[in-house]
Each structure stands twice: as structure tokens, then as C-alpha cells.
Amino acid sequence: MDSGSPAKFHIAICGGGIAGFTLASFLSKASAVSVSVYEAKAEVRAIGAGIAVWKRYWDILDEVHSISQDCYQFGIKPPNWSSIRGPVLRKSDHLVTAHDFFGLTFGPHVLPRAVLLEFLSSKLNPATCTVHTSKHLRAYAASSSEVTLHFSDGTTATADLLIGADGVHSRVRKTLFAGDSFYGEPRFSGQFAYRMSCPKEMLPPEHIGLSGFKIWCGTGRHVTSNSMGEQIQITAYDNIPADHRRAFDGAWVADVPASEISRFFEGWEPDLVSLLGATERASRWAIHVVEPLPTFVGARTALVGDAAHAMTPHQGLGGGQGMEDAFILWKLLAHPVAQKENLEAVLRVYDDIRRPFAQSVAERSLKNGFIYGFLLPGYKEKTEEEIGIELGQSCEWLMEDGGCEAEWERAEKMLIHTVAVVENRSLS
Numbered sequence: 001m002d003s004g005s006p007a008k009f010h011i012a013i014c015g016g017g018i019a020g021f022t023l024a025s026f027l028s029k030a031s032a033v034s035v036s037v038y039e040a041k042a043e044v045r046a047i048g049a050g051i052a053v054w055k056r057y058w059d060i061l062d063e064v065h066s067i068s069q070d071c072y073q074f075g076i077k078p079p080n081w082s083s084i085r086g087p088v089l090r091k092s093d094h095l096v097t098a099h100d101f102f103g104l105t106f107g108p109h110v111l112p113r114a115v116l117l118e119f120l121s122s123k124l125n126p127a128t129c130t131v132h133t134s135k136h137l138r139a140y141a142a143s144s145s146e147v148t149l150h151f152s153d154g155t156t157a158t159a160d161l162l163i164g165a166d167g168v169h170s171r172v173r174k175t176l177f178a179g180d181s182f183y184g185e186p187r188f189s190g191q192f193a194y195r196m197s198c199p200k201e202m203l204p205p206e207h208i209g210l211s212g213f214k215i216w217c218g219t220g221r222h223v224t225s226n227s228m229g230e231q232i233q234i235t236a237y238d239n240i241p242a243d244h245r246r247a248f249d250g251a252w253v254a255d256v257p258a259s260e261i262s263r264f265f266e267g268w269e270p271d272l273v274s275l276l277g278a279t280e281r282a283s284r285w286a287i288h289v290v291e292p293l294p295t296f297v298g299a300r301t302a303l304v305g306d307a308a309h310a311m312t313p314h315q316g317l318g319g320g321q322g323m324e325d326a327f328i329l330w331k332l333l334a335h336p337v338a339q340k341e342n343l344e345a346v347l348r349v350y351d352d353i354r355r356p357f358a359q360s361v362a363e364r365s366l367k368n369g370f371i372y373g374f375l376l377p378g379y380k381e382k383t384e385e386e387i388g389i390e391l392g393q394s395c396e397w398l399m400e401d402g403g404c405e406a407e408w409e410r411a412e413k414m415l416i417h418t419v420a421v422v423e424n425r426s427l428s
């Protein structure tokens with residue numbers, strides 16, 4: 001914020017995850033915007049080990065925060081996109097005929113989640129952005145002049161705008177769609193992800209799991225494995241088609257013995273069985289998603305990240321889509337034409353640009369999960385090569401240059417037009 005000039009907006013961000021911190025860090029660049037982040041946990045902490053960051057998303061972080069230059073301070077190197085290889089897909093659900101059937105010649109850069117969050121935290125401007133921990137939002141109420149946040153500890157806070165970055169089980173979304181649990185509550189996708197890790201030293205040197213990023217595919221299930229430091233990070237998935245979904249009333253995340261997942265892979269190729277057998281515990285995630293919402297915005301409110309569009313994790317896109325939300329919303333709010341008086345119009349543009357895009361990405365991710373599990377209708381008639389090529393094509397957009405600049409160009413034109421229409425209407 002320019003010293004001495006008052007903030008044009010005070011923005012409350014509920015949730016200090018990837019989406020919330022990306023937005024807070026971007027807004028830290030905007031003059032005349034002040035930000036309070038409210039995080040439920042006692043400390044800001046990433047859950048999970050690695051996160052795949054595609055070039056599209058890296059370019060956004062590079063444009064705003066010069067991540068390629070600054071990442072060394074965090075013990076990571078910038079990606080060399082021409083040398084990163086994506087996953088090798090294997091048909092693995094047979095004891096003796098397992099084989100590679102496709103290798104993606106490009107791929108994402110995998111970062112430790114904690115490092116990404118630390119990097120984003122380092123970009124918060126302490127003069128304009130404050131992070132409050134142990135602040136669990138219960139609900140909010142919007143009036144014509146402000147939005148009031150009600151926390152579980154009985155305290156309140158006010159802001160001009162509330163951003164719900166509070167993840168798949170979002171309270172902001174629940175309040176926005178009060179009385180409509182179809183949109184307010186997340187839906188069980190029918191899929192479980194079992195996250196595990198295994199020290200590389202436990203595997204013999206010739207083990208296939210040591211040779212880079214793999215997707216071990218078979219009917220109804222697949223496993224991803226990739227090395228991070230001295231560990232192999234493994235995630236095993238059940239891919240249950242939509243018509244077999246069931247309600248889930250257990251814990252969304254639970255620590256379970258690895259044997260719970262190993263038994264699903266009996267009869268699969270020996271290297272996969274031994275990889276799973278080398279782990280003792282797994283973190284079982286019941287994957288919940290958000291139904292395609294009719295809107296990402298309400299009175300003085302907008303949703304970003306998983307709160308808006310939690311999706312199945314089969315292309316490594318959820319976190320990146322939260323970054324795109326943050327990029328477009330930041331550019332809109334920081335734009336000179338955006339003012340308190342036309343906030344509603346500004347949010348409408350965010351919704352028009354981001355909602356269809358993010359929802360189509362969610363569909364693509366679900367489809368990929370079914371492809372890895374050979375469950376997509378019509379896929380029995382395709383050759384493995386055709387399936388591989390189709391998968392490769394589905395990732396090409398993630399490697400194009402320029403992040404989401406094209407979406408921003410559209411958003412800016414729409415913003416200027418929409419605000420002009422609103423102003424003319426109020427003059428006439």
C-alpha cells in the first residue's frame with residue numbers, strides 16, 4: 001500500500017492453504033489493498049509431501065514472484081522443462097505380462113508442498129498483510145457496506161470482501177449456499193487415495209519403482225510413484241465409476257495399515273506388490289469433490305481453490321487451478337477501475353472467467369482417473385497406444401507459455417466493459 005493512502009479494499013481471506021496464500025502473496029503486490037488471512041489451524045502447515053506444478057502454473061509464479069530466480073533460497077532448483085519427463089504408464093495388473101505402454105515426453109515439476117507454502121509466505125508484505133492463526137470461521141454475514149466474519153472462538157472481524165479459500169469442506173461455500181446442501185456440502189467421489197512413502201534403500205537397485213515417475217495402471221485401480229529425495233512417494237487409487245458411487249460417512253483422512261490397500265493389488269506385477277509391501281502405514285483420503293457450482297461469488301464474497309472446485313487429483317491440477325483463481329482475482333481487484341462501489345461487477349467478471357474453465361479442468365481430471373483404470377466407456381475398443389496419445393494431448397495445454405495471460409486479457413476487457421455499463425446505468 002502506498003504510505004499514507006488508505007486501502008481501497010480490505011480483504012479477508014479465510015484459509016491459509018495454497019490458494020489462500022497465493023492470493024495473499026499476489027495481493028501483497030497491489031497498492032491500496034490490505035489483507036487479513038484467517039487460518040483455522042494453530043500454524044500454517046502444508047499437508048502431504050509433493051505437489052506437481054505444471055509449466056502453466058510455474059509461469060504464473062514466475063511472472064508475479066520471479067520464482068525461477070528466488071527458489072534457490074528455498075533449496076529448490078528451477079525446472080528445466082525440456083528435460084522433465086512425465087509419467088511412464090504401465091499395464092500392471094498381470095503377474096507376468098506387465099509392460100510400459102506410454103511415456104509422456106514432458107511433465108510437471110514436483111515440489112515439496114511445505115516449500116511452496118514457505119515460498120508464498122515469504123512474499124507476504126507485512127505492512128499490508130496479517131496472518132491470524134487459530135481462527136476457525138463458523139459463518140459470515142454480508143451487508144451492503146461490509147462483510148462480518150464469525151469465528152468459532154466467539155470473535156468477529158469485518159472486511160469489504162471475504163474470499164473463501166478454506167478448502168473442500170469450506171464454511172464460506174456452506175454459508176454462501178445456505179440451505180442448499182447439494183452445493184454447500186462436498187460430495188464423496190467414490191474414490192480413495194492412499195498416500196504412502198517408502199525409503200529408496202528398501203528396494204533392490206533393479207526395482208522398476210526407482211526409475212522415475214510411473215503410473216501403474218490396471219482395471220479399476222492405479223498407483224502413481226515418483227521419487228522425492230531419498231523416498232518414493234506412492235499414491236494408490238480406487239477409480240470407481242460414477243454409477244457405483246456410495247455415500248461415505250467415515251473419516252475423510254485416516255491413518256490405516258498399508259495392508260488395507262495391498263490386498264487390492266494381489267495378482268498385479270511383482271514390483272508393484274513389493275513396492276506397496278515396503279510401506280507400513282498409509283494415509284487414506286476419501287476424495288471429496290465440489291459439484292459444479294452455479295456461481296463462485298455472492299454478496300461481498302468469492303470462492304477460490306478447492307472451496308470453489310475441489311476435483312479428483314488425476315492430473316495434478318487442483319492446486320494450480322487455485323493459483324489461476326488467485327491470479328485473475330488479484331489482477332481484477334488491483335485494477336484501477338475496480339472500486340468498492342463496483343465490487344459486485346468485478347466479482348461477476350471473476351466468476352464468468354474462472355468458473356467454466358475450472359469446472360472443465362475438473363471434468364478432465366476425473367476422466368483421466370477413469371482412463372488410468374481402463375474404465376472410460378469406449379476405451380476397450382482403443383489400443384494402448386491410442387489411449388496414451390490421448391492422455392498426452394490432454395496435458396499439452398499445461399506446457400504452453402504465458403500462464404493464464406490469455407484469460408486475463410479476456411477478463412480485463414470484460415471488466416472495463418462491465419464497469420462502464422454499471423456506471424452508465426447509475427448515471428442515467
Ligand SMILES: Cc1cc2nc3c(=O)[nH]c(=O)nc-3n(C[C@H](O)[C@H](O)[C@H](O)COP(=O)(O)OP(=O)(O)OC[C@H]3O[C@@H](n4cnc5c(N)ncnc54)[C@H](O)[C@@H]3O)c2cc1C
Pocket residue numbers: 014015016017018019020038039040041050051052053135136137138165166167168169170171193195235285287304305306307313315316317318319320321322
Ligand atoms: C492425493 C492428492 C494429490 C494431489 N496432487 C496434486 C498435484 O500434484 N498438483 C496440484 O496442483 N494439485 C494436487 N492436488 C490438489 C491440491 O492438493 C488441492 O487442490 C490444493 O491443496 C487446494 O488448496 P486450497 O488452498 O484451495 O485448499 P486447502 O489446501 O485445503 O487449504 C485450505 C485451508 O483452509 C483452512 N480452513 C479450512 N476451514 C477453515 C475455516 N472454517 N476457517 C479458517 N480456515 C479454514 C485449512 O486449515 C487449510 O489450511 C492433490 C490432491 C490430492 C488429494
